[in-house]
Amino acid sequence: MSMPQQIRIIVGKSVIEAALTDTACAKAIYNHLPIEAKPNEWGDEFYFSIDLKMPPDETATTKVKVGHIGYWPPGMALAIFFGRTPMSTGPEPVPASEVNIVGMITGDAAVLKKELGATQIMIEKG
Secondary structure: OOOOEEEEEEEOEEEEEEEEOOOOOHHHHHOOOOEEEOOEOOOOEEEOOOOOOOOOOOOOOOOOOOEEEEEEEEHOOOEEOOOOOOOOOOOOOOOOOEEEEEEEEEEOOOHHHOOOOOOOEEEEEO
């Protein structure tokens, strides 16, 4: 079994540690790093295009948790969930449609709430 790939998410003044899973989609994203983008916001979710076309995979779901990192196939985008989204009915985030679960923040995902309004996000190999 291979170890998860360690990454760093840098947004505003926050540096968050995370790990990518051992799926083909997550490996493709890791090999695409570093990624620098202007994040869009959807509630307590950052998402941004990563110019990488991947299909839905065996992890594709609308059931995500705070701290999950997902790849959204329709938008070729990475999504970082750190709280409720406009589709949430409870405390958990709900994506607009299915995302491939590609990773998990290993630190405190709620820290990202103070970075709402950020103009740049960077994902790099950790």
